[in-house]
Amino acid sequence: METSNEEQECCGSGCTNCVLDLKPSNHKLPAGLINLFDRTYQRFVCSSIVQLTEHVFRFRLRLEKFSQDGSDDMLNRLIVPPGSHLFLRAPTTDCRTECPAHDKLVLWRQQNPARPSFVDRVPPRALEKYDKNEDDLYFSRPYTPIAYDQEESTFDVLIKMEPGGRMTEYLLTLSLGSPTEWKGVYGDFVWMRNQYQSVVGFVQGVAIAPVYSTMRAILGDEEDYTRLMLCACFRDLQNVLLRDELRSMAGYWNFKYETYLSRRSCSCRQNAEPACACFKNLIKYHEPIYDRRLEANDIERLLVPFSERTNSLLVLLCGTDSFTMFIKSNLAKLRIENCYIF
Numbered sequence: 001m002e003t004s005n006e007e008q009e010c011c012g013s014g015c016t017n018c019v020l021d022l023k024p025s026n027h028k029l030p031a032g033l034i035n036l037f038d039r040t041y042q043r044f045v046c047s048s049i050v051q052l053t054e055h056v057f058r059f060r061l062r063l064e065k066f067s068q069d070g071s072d073d074m075l076n077r078l079i080v081p082p083g084s085h086l087f088l089r090a091p092t093t094d095c096r097t098e099c100p101a102h103d104k105l106v107l108w109r110q111q112n113p114a115r116p117s118f119v120d121r122v123p124p125r126a127l128e129k130y131d132k133n134e135d136d137l138y139f140s141r142p143y144t145p146i147a148y149d150q151e152e153s154t155f156d157v158l159i160k161m162e163p164g165g166r167m168t169e170y171l172l173t174l175s176l177g178s179p180t181e182w183k184g185v186y187g188d189f190v191w192m193r194n195q196y197q198s199v200v201g202f203v204q205g206v207a208i209a210p211v212y213s214t215m216r217a218i219l220g221d222e223e224d225y226t227r228l229m230l231c232a233c234f235r236d237l238q239n240v241l242l243r244d245e246l247r248s249m250a251g252y253w254n255f256k257y258e259t260y261l262s263r264r265s266c267s268c269r270q271n272a273e274p275a276c277a278c279f280k281n282l283i284k285y286h287e288p289i290y291d292r293r294l295e296a297n298d299i300e301r302l303l304v305p306f307s308e309r310t311n312s313l314l315v316l317l318c319g320t321d322s323f324t325m326f327i328k329s330n331l332a333k334l335r336i337e338n339c340y341i342f
């Protein structure tokens with residue numbers, strides 16, 4: 001995901017006194033509610049681990065101190081405002097536990113061995129550590145929940161495993177019941193009901209998370225009439241994320257989406273337009289999935305209906321630098337300036 005200014009300030013050391021906490025959260029909660037995410041690290045137990053694609057896993061985390069007997073203060077709720085992110089921290093020491101890791105994670109590690117130089121090398125520290133009084137007991141990385149459940153005090157994150165990645169190495173040690181430590185919420189994106197008439201999102205891979213969570217929140221608000229269009233890009237059909245979720249969101253009157261694939265999902269070599277017969281067989285009824293890259297003319301086609309009234313349009317972007325630059329250059333051609341990059 002693109003690195004925001006906020007992330008550039010974070011040294012990734014998982015400090016208890018974190019530079020990010022100097023800035024208060026912009027997120028407003030409904031009157032009387034207190035967010036259990038209070039910017040201190042809290043323990044969440046791993047309650048589900050599901051492999052979605054070759055490299056992406058969906059983790060569900062449940063607040064450890066949460067009690068279901070109703071004895072907890074009813075005003076304290078776990079709330080993740082749309083588009084915001086949390087920090088996961090892990091010990092800098094070897095975190096392998098006695099408990100064997102989840103079998104899917106073990107298999108992923110076997111299939112994606114880290115080159116020894118990756119794991120042994122201390123990652124370059126781009127930023128000076130903020131809290132110099134604290135030893136480097138932890139390191140941290142940001143992740144963006146795609147969903148949360150106030151009643152159950154759980155949240156879900158999609159995490160793309162990076163061979164040799166430092167946090168990936170830690171995540172690969174987890175199993176059901178493993179305790180993990182998270183704090184939040186962070187991010188300066190704030191959505192207000194009916195703020196714009198339309199929101200169009202362009203996302204790539206796991207970077208779908210902040211835009212998906214924002215659009216989900218808008219659809220979940222019966223008094224929000226914003227029209228939504230999501231253009232999601234993935235490598236191939238096997239790597240499409242949240243496929244069933246997007247398909248069911250399309251049942252709402254105000255949500256449309258299109259999915260583009262950068263590599264052909266089928267190797268049959270038929271050059272049929274728009275897709276070969278085998279690809280069509282893999283597509284569910286009326287699923288708007290195109291077996292080709294997103295091109296400039298697609299962006300134009302999607303945005304032209306809004307170009308007359310650009311002041312009532314917000315474009316949300318999340319992806320690699322090259323992806324967001326490509327979209328932004330096309331927005332400039334259409335004189336669309338109102339754009340937020342996660």
Ligand SMILES: Cc1cc2nc3c(=O)[nH]c(=O)nc-3n(C[C@H](O)[C@H](O)[C@H](O)COP(=O)(O)OP(=O)(O)OC[C@H]3O[C@@H](n4cnc5c(N)ncnc54)[C@H](O)[C@@H]3O)c2cc1C
Nearest residue numbers: 001118141142143144158159160162163164165166167168
């Ligand atoms: C605001 C924000 C929200 C985010 N939300 C999500 C999210 O919801 N889901 C998600 O999956 N990610 C998310 N990310 C990215 C995430 O924070 C991590 O950067 C990602 O998980 C990789 O972390 P890591 O510690 O495993 O890899 P790192 O150790 O940070 O390594 C990063 C990359 O460098 C490579 N690498 C590591 N060591 C070496 C080496 N010695 N030589 C060469 N290459 C090396 C790794 O293979 C990897 O590809 C988000 C990022 C931001 C800024």
